[in-house]
Amino acid sequence: MTGGHVSLDGRAVLRGVDLQIRAGEVVAVLGANGSGKSTLIRALLGLVPLSAGRTELYGVPPARFRDWKRVGYVPQRLLAGGGVPSTIREVVASGRIARQRRLRPSSAADRAAIARALTAVGLADRAGDPVAALSGGQQQRVLIARALAGEPETFVMDEPTAGVDAASQANLADTLSKLVASGRTVVLVAHELGPLEPLISRAVVIKNGRVAHDGEPPSAVGAHALPGHDHLHPHAEPAEGGPLTLSPGTATTGE
């Protein structure tokens, strides 16, 4: 993203964001409630239009991007089940859609990926249950499994650990560490990193719709880079050609 601005209901929510995500990075997007974290990652994916600036996925503007199997998105809330009685397996299977040819039945590879994803989040034994009956944290695990099932190169996760119990958070950290070791890219929004902290290679702190810090995660990310911490670090030099490109530029230091 380069010079990314987003206005919602006439209000400036992102204000000149420059951000480039390089392949293989594990980026935590941190910031106070309402600072614009979710809007930023939605804008990176083209789910929210920019009012100014530009953004690219693998070098292509979202409106022209077709290679969605490369990107797995975990939204903040489960929308897939809203009103429609879907099972856990059905929602997770929908993560394969970008990989499937139209009108072809699911393949053995699809079924194996879905089974692996269900196992990774500890829901294999509940695959036939309706998602509507699950707690918020369990629904979040279904959304994580849906992204895992798609076997994308880049994971974009909006608070994947929100409302998720400690054991499942540790489980997610374990799953992500294997994906990162195999070269996957991760961008995640978090309030508290918890067991994900050791995985993070870069922290981007959003404050009032601007990048207030972009660089090394401080050693104590939990205390240091979270909302309210004002200490700033030199900005990391962006490189060309990462999967999510909000062009390099000057990050601001807030108000």
Ligand SMILES: Nc1ncnc2c1ncn2[C@@H]1O[C@H](COP(=O)(O)OP(=O)(O)OP(=O)(O)O)[C@@H](O)[C@H]1O
């Ligand atoms: N559809 C919308 N219309 C109007 N304002 C919106 C809309 N969505 C978000 N906002 C506002 O934009 C601001 C940024 O919201 P956003 O969800 O991006 O913040 P966030 O940092 O992800 O917050 P949280 O940590 O609470 O999830 C907030 O003030 C929010 O109220």
